[in-house]
Amino acid sequence: MVYKVLISDPLSEDGIQPLREAENIEVTMKTDFTPEELALHIGEYDALLVRSQTKVTREIIEQAKRLKIIGRAGVGVDNIDLDAATEHGVIVVNAPDGNTNSAAEHTIAMLMSLARKIPQAFYALKHQKWDRKSHVGVELKNKTLGVIGMGRIGVEVAARAKGQRMNVIAYDPFLTEEKADKLGVDYGSVEDVVQKADFITVHTPLLKETRHLINKDAFEKMKDGVQIINCARGGIIDEDALYEAIVNKKVAGAALDVFEEEPAVNHKLLELPEVIATPHLGASTIEAQENVAIDVSHDVVHFLTGGLATNPVNLPSVPSEVMKKIEPYFRLSEKLGTFLTYLAEEAIEEISIYYAGDLTDVQVAPLTRNTIKGLLKRHLGEHVNDVNASFLAEKKGITINEQKTSTSKGFTNLLTVQVKTSKTTRTVAGTLLNGLGARIVKVDNYSVDVIPEGHLLFIRHKDQPGAIGRVGSLLAEHDVNIATMQVGRSDVGGDAIMMLTIDKHLEKEVLEQLINVTDIYAVNAIDL
Numbered sequence: 001m002v003y004k005v006l007i008s009d010p011l012s013e014d015g016i017q018p019l020r021e022a023e024n025i026e027v028t029m030k031t032d033f034t035p036e037e038l039a040l041h042i043g044e045y046d047a048l049l050v051r052s053q054t055k056v057t058r059e060i061i062e063q064a065k066r067l068k069i070i071g072r073a074g075v076g077v078d079n080i081d082l083d084a085a086t087e088h089g090v091i092v093v094n095a096p097d098g099n100t101n102s103a104a105e106h107t108i109a110m111l112m113s114l115a116r117k118i119p120q121a122f123y124a125l126k127h128q129k130w131d132r133k134s135h136v137g138v139e140l141k142n143k144t145l146g147v148i149g150m151g152r153i154g155v156e157v158a159a160r161a162k163g164q165r166m167n168v169i170a171y172d173p174f175l176t177e178e179k180a181d182k183l184g185v186d187y188g189s190v191e192d193v194v195q196k197a198d199f200i201t202v203h204t205p206l207l208k209e210t211r212h213l214i215n216k217d218a219f220e221k222m223k224d225g226v227q228i229i230n231c232a233r234g235g236i237i238d239e240d241a242l243y244e245a246i247v248n249k250k251v252a253g254a255a256l257d258v259f260e261e262e263p264a265v266n267h268k269l270l271e272l273p274e275v276i277a278t279p280h281l282g283a284s285t286i287e288a289q290e291n292v293a294i295d296v297s298h299d300v301v302h303f304l305t306g307g308l309a310t311n312p313v314n315l316p317s318v319p320s321e322v323m324k325k326i327e328p329y330f331r332l333s334e335k336l337g338t339f340l341t342y343l344a345e346e347a348i349e350e351i352s353i354y355y356a357g358d359l360t361d362v363q364v365a366p367l368t369r370n371t372i373k374g375l376l377k378r379h380l381g382e383h384v385n386d387v388n389a390s391f392l393a394e395k396k397g398i399t400i401n402e403q404k405t406s407t408s409k410g411f412t413n414l415l416t417v418q419v420k421t422s423k424t425t426r427t428v429a430g431t432l433l434n435g436l437g438a439r440i441v442k443v444d445n446y447s448v449d450v451i452p453e454g455h456l457l458f459i460r461h462k463d464q465p466g467a468i469g470r471v472g473s474l475l476a477e478h479d480v481n482i483a484t485m486q487v488g489r490s491d492v493g494g495d496a497i498m499m500l501t502i503d504k505h506l507e508k509e510v511l512e513q514l515i516n517v518t519d520i521y522a523v524n525a526i527d528l
């Protein structure tokens, strides 16, 4: 059998040697397909290799009848429809490490160019203007760099900024004070970073949660004259808000490698003299392109010849006998993990998963991985899957405990998940009710009975007359319909909880008002 591999974006010729040299693999490099042409021809191929230009949409995947693997030579997989790939049994692999250095160096290059107005000065000189007055810069020494997203690239950027004698303040949902100390950076919330930094650089993936993370509100809180860098993904910064902040002189400059829509030609931000930009060049070094092409080529060769992929991004394969027994619990375990991300307000340091009742008779490791996936996915994005979840948790310094116990508290099966942060321990437990599906049956010490789906509100309050009514009225005022409501308390007049299911996502402003309602201690708006 000969496997046909299509490379539809320019990849390093040296990097794809493992593919060229493999037996029974035929490589076609064709980088000028239109989306329509790609959809027309993709049916002939077993593997597709891309960078960020090719959009591997559902329409393309639906035409890809032979396709087994998509290789992304780079980190971000936002140009690939992962759900469609998974639904069609196509494994997606990426090359997460190969361009870290390149992207970090590009960020520092942008930071220095921005501070010293090098592109603007060069442009003037190219146009025969010897203009020194307009191009006075600022020094980096003793300035504060705010880093949002301390993954592979953020950590490297922070280390290099320290080499420029900068102070670094950073935020990442997985960054603890201890880890920040080890890295020699200050630990802060997004607010702290935004308020204290002279330069702000973002290094998160583009997710629902990070879309417009830097928006009008954030710009208002920043120091006057702050400068912004985005070498991660267009869309993390709200481009309209950035434009306005530059025109209003709040922001003194911005360096952009990425845009919401690419290619970004005729973009209004590019008309502003304060903006410098590159056309998505973060990973464009000979070394990075070779690294990512080698990594992804090896994975494609291994996978097509019956081996395992090193960097799978979507669903793994689980043996069918195991799957059959545990499949009914999959949704529940993932939802319990996700639920806890809303309750844990600091970085999670430890996760413990307890299996009781019927669950003591099954192989639970895939469920543990699935719970961890639910826990990580909200902040790390769609590339977290059952295969890489434990590995990613470990890399984030999270300890994982898995235990089978005899305390099923009267349930036929009981799955209890507990997370510890530096300040608190939060617990949620769920069960699969025969014929009725999944239920959350305990949150911390309170018994509840809630379907783990949709929009939930978990409210802690003082057991006082009127507290429930005030919550109901406020939600009604904002046209939020309560579908179900349960209450519980530790003792009369003491701590109590409300667990509500509501018909739509709770907007931030309503959440803020709810937190300020008399006798309410805390509110978690949870989207499952």
Ligand SMILES: NC(=O)c1ccc[n+]([C@@H]2O[C@H](COP(=O)([O-])OP(=O)(O)OC[C@H]3O[C@@H](n4cnc5c(N)ncnc54)[C@H](O)[C@@H]3O)[C@@H](O)[C@H]2O)c1
Pocket: 075, 076, 077, 096, 099, 100, 103, 148, 149, 150, 151, 152, 153, 154, 171, 172, 173, 174, 203, 204, 205, 206, 209, 210, 213, 231, 232, 233, 257, 258, 280, 281, 282, 283, 284, 379, 380
């Ligand atoms: N410009 C380029 O050519 C280029 C090159 C490489 C990577 N990138 C992009 O850079 C980004 C980061 O890549 P990486 O390899 O460091 O990824 P990574 O997964 O190692 O790190 C991302 C970090 O962002 C954090 N994060 C998630 N949500 C957050 C939030 N709301 N606030 C703060 N932090 C949050 C995660 O916890 C994680 O630690 C990706 O979007 C990637 O696609 C761009």
Ligand SMILES: O=C(O)CC[C@@H](O)C(=O)O
Pocket: 051, 052, 053, 073, 074, 075, 076, 077, 099, 280, 282, 283, 284
């Ligand atoms: O392919 C490229 O050059 C961009 C890659 C980069 O954005 C990534 O996410 O790895």
